[in-house]
Amino acid sequence: MLFLPAAALCCLCSVGENVSFSCGGTEQCDSRAPYVLWYQKKEKETFKVILDIHKTNGDIDKRYGHPQKDDFSVVNKQNSCELKIEKVKPDHSATYYCSCYKLAPHSEK
Incomplete structure (x- = not known):
């Protein structure tokens, strides 16, 4: 797994607003x-996976069981990826990270 330099902090000062976090360097996700x-x-708390997006076809997977999964969306761009939260709630206060990931052979999502 390759963590990319795109951690961002969502804080209480953004409550009620729309925010997005950019994950640069996703061209490394080949x-x-x-x-x-x-x-x-x-x-x-430990890291919790929110969702993933397939860089090639744009498919989004939210089956990781994150309790706030429906609060998040993601947009795939050429050299970056953006996580979006509409109407930030106090419970969204956290640090957000992104990474590239390769599924093991013969594994299914």
């Missing part, structure tokens, strides 16, 4: 690691 995963990290 055919060998075509998925960009987004994670949420709250203080004193």
Whole structure:
């Protein structure tokens, strides 16, 4: 797994607003690691996967069981990927990370 330099902090000062976080360097997510995963990290908690997007076909997968998964959307761009939150809530306060990911052979989502 390759973590990309795109951590961002969502804070309470944005409550009620729309925010987006950009994950640059996703050109590194090539055919060998075509998925960009987004994670949420709250203080004193482990990383939680929110969703992933397939860089080639744009398919989005939210089946990771994140409790706020429906609050998030993602947009795939040529050299970046954006995680969006519409109407930020206090519970969204966290640090967000992205990474490239390659599925193991013979694995299915």
